[in-house]
Amino acid sequence: MSSVLIDIPTLQINGNDLQNFLRFIYKHEKLLKDFGAIKVQANIDCKLALKKRPKNLPLNPIMKKIIKINENINIYSVQTIDHINIYSVQTIDHINKSSQKYFGKTDENTFWSSLSSSNNEQQGLNTSLSSNTSFFIQRTSSTYFDLHRIPNQSLLKLGGRKLTNQFVPCVKRAQGPGAIFPLMSARQHLFSIDYHHEGGDHHWYIIPSNQREALQNLIEQQNLSICLDHGQLFIDPSVLDKNCIRYHRIIQHPNEFIVLSAGTLTQSYSEDTSWSESISFALPSWIEDGHATISLLPCQCHVEQNCVVDTIDVALFKQELIQKYITSYLQTTANDETSVFTGSSFCWL
Template sequence: MSSTSMYVPTFEINQNQMENLIHFIYEKEQILKEYGAIKITLNQNCKLALKKRKKIPSSCEINKQIVKMTENNLIYSVKTVDQINEHDIKQNYLIKNENDFWSSLSSLKSNNEQRQLNISFSPNNSFFLQKTSRQYFDIHRLPRESILKIAGKDVLNKFVPCIKRAHGSSSIFPLTSADQHLFSIDYHHEGGNHHWYVIPNSQRDFFKKILDKQNLSIGCLDHGQILVDPLLLDKNQIRYHKIIQHSNEFVVLSSGTLAQSFTEDSSWSEFINFALPSWIQDSHAYNSRSLCQCQISDQSYLSKLIDLNLYPSVLVQKYINSSENSINSGTSILLRDETDVDIFTMPTANNSSTNSINGISFLK
């Protein structure tokens, strides 16, 4: 059976585009929606505001493991355990490619053998310095340059980076979607390659129907409850896309995208959420987590849903007009509300291409 996957587009950016990354992503949004994700590589002139001495943050290790749901099934359930099996963590699952990884999982016996996720998270920690100079990229800056800025500081202060750690080869990040279906960006600091599988939002309903036909108690798709073998997606003609993320590369996930990944070796990465206007326009913001039955204790999720009354349509439209005008003119536009209070500034790159297909690569 032919595969229904291909690798997401890869864009290489320069220093000027790095300084205005939200605008670059906004320009590529249609491609981002189609594939569910894009990969961004940096040329040699890009400057990152990274800490010279990385202090290892305390992290919350995930006491979870995956279990094969049925012998002939291609779906793995994520179960919480009382304590982590130290022997299983130290066990070395040597993998060289995705075939090795999925073969090792398929050999698990239904309900009798488990595999630790072997991951941990450190919310509100970052290996990036908070810089004021735009010459050095700082991941903290992205939510404040996105449409989230309209809501003000009380909302923005909730958007902080989260460090992810893979503790060894074959560490597993199960299927998730960004909190409240926001956009998300992930930077790979160092360590083994990350193998991603992303399902665009356009495939979400079809994917859910296929899972419902399995007559399994799966529950929520958004909060790390399952891991899905891509053979199931191929078998049911569900379109999905792959990414191999190396160190010093970004992966950007579109609003509503479902994503899962595994690592070739131990690694450090971090992510932060942000929003583009389509998050509101395409009704992603209205997908309330209050409808989810998951008992979420992970601090990386927002404690409260964002109040959409903080995003009046007039300010959303001003943001859109500002972004489009700035991209076309290469200038910064300052928007003001009726009381002449500064709302936001959107500086842009002067030499960013407006042709959304320029710079695309489909290499791994």
């Protein structure tokens, strides 16, 4: 794969497969690993356990802005907005409004060039997060897809309820055009699923885990020691092009899933206000390919925020238990067929 410009593959899923979404993902894991992510579109027969009432959550905006690290390169670091005081809500509101003024047009070229040229203006992220919140209803009927169920259907179930109860959906809100979700990976480099509920399209940039080292080197060349995993950076894709760091794009529309492979780094922006939701999970390769153990060292972000992050004990995942899990939950019958669209081409797997 030499081109940096190919979109990630888009797969169609039917109602039956969505009832066992992880088996479907496992079946297409090679594609998922190669690209770092896949997009999944639900067929008309798919039933989702979604709340019907209009979406409305009292969310506080993330008090962060992005600043270009230096004049010569379009890499932005994410910084906390200073002077938090009684005026802070008005301040962030002002910053976010001025960001929206720039991002009235959110096609890709306009977005990145506006960001680059608005160097002296403060750019707020204009996003909010709400952990342990969901627009999926927790139902008993398994014919309806419910995002809450994913962790307990995944390899994490080997750690029992004590572990899987830690994994809950997180609702993400884009407050306006050009809202930014900076560079992140899932907790302890897990897999994750992101569902777009409604609103503006999301433009994703996906960096597969095998490109981490090249990206880390690029950041270090700028004399920076910034973590790649916890929303500290936002990188103009032209910088990735110039430095031959392979990445893939995708536009996520409402009602589409993006599935991210273990260790994948992503960043995105939204064309307009939107609601989306994500959850983390594990497949056997999270252990087998060493993703679970790579990220065990505490990161500077946690030290600075004075927060303790529980590490998942990899000793829970014994080889014979993983094998039993694969046989019981992931293996598929031989004659399943799925149609796959990659860009404009079409093939049967």
